Amino acid sequence: MATPMTQDELKQAVARAAIEYVVEGEIVGVGTGSTANFFIDELAKIKDKIKGAVASSEATAERLRSHGITVLDLNQVASMPVYIDGADEITQFGAMIKGGGAALTREKIVASVADKFICIADGSKLVDVLGNFPLPVEVIPMAQAVVARKLAALGGEPRLRLKNGVPVHTDNGNVIIDMVGMQILNPIEMEAIMNNIVGVVTVGLFARQGANVCLLGTSEGVKKLVF
Numbered sequence: 001m002a003t004p005m006t007q008d009e010l011k012q013a014v015a016r017a018a019i020e021y022v023v024e025g026e027i028v029g030v031g032t033g034s035t036a037n038f039f040i041d042e043l044a045k046i047k048d049k050i051k052g053a054v055a056s057s058e059a060t061a062e063r064l065r066s067h068g069i070t071v072l073d074l075n076q077v078a079s080m081p082v083y084i085d086g087a088d089e090i091t092q093f094g095a096m097i098k099g100g101g102a103a104l105t106r107e108k109i110v111a112s113v114a115d116k117f118i119c120i121a122d123g124s125k126l127v128d129v130l131g132n133f134p135l136p137v138e139v140i141p142m143a144q145a146v147v148a149r150k151l152a153a154l155g156g157e158p159r160l161r162l163k164n165g166v167p168v169h170t171d172n173g174n175v176i177i178d179m180v181g182m183q184i185l186n187p188i189e190m191e192a193i194m195n196n197i198v199g200v201v202t203v204g205l206f207a208r209q210g211a212n213v214c215l216l217g218t219s220e221g222v223k224k225l226v227f
């Protein structure tokens, strides 16, 4: 009997499969996280065939540069064929929770410039209903308390994200409130409601503009979901 693949092997497999979506001579948008890191390592092998990459975080920019991949400023880029990134949860309709790595705002911005969002994820990320993974919300620090109260009224428990006892700050200098225990039955509506709270920068629901394709790593191989 074949040994089951580890989660990292599944992530590596989808990262490899995603290379097929990179358009020669073009710019590629690159996400953040462990799956995106595997993708960057694969992208390095074809770096001479692309114009460059737009990074969704400082960490991604650093990894891209360490491989000698040109990192472009989004302000100099009007369009790109694909944005490739992981997810914390994804539904069979392509709606996602993202932001486990606190990069949700830049991820959403870069994704908004791309023609297609290619999600790469191991099979454990596919869910029927979003919300088991705490939903990240990026918030302006001075609005943290008022936003937390308003978020709590929507259901779920707001928790300020801490690392080593101190608040995590995003690349944009903001804090993250993770919403624990939500069952998000209508992600498009919930994304709009949360985005409308003053003080919220971005909600980690990617539903209005979800994934176009998901490459899902399973022990039976990479499954392709098209939305």
Ligand code: 5RP
Binding pocket: 031, 032, 033, 034, 035, 036, 085, 086, 087, 088, 097, 098, 099, 100, 101, 102, 103, 104, 107
């Ligand atoms: C970072 C993200 C990541 O895409 C998400 O957390 C998935 O990460 P990983 O590939 O490490 O499981 O949204 O902000």
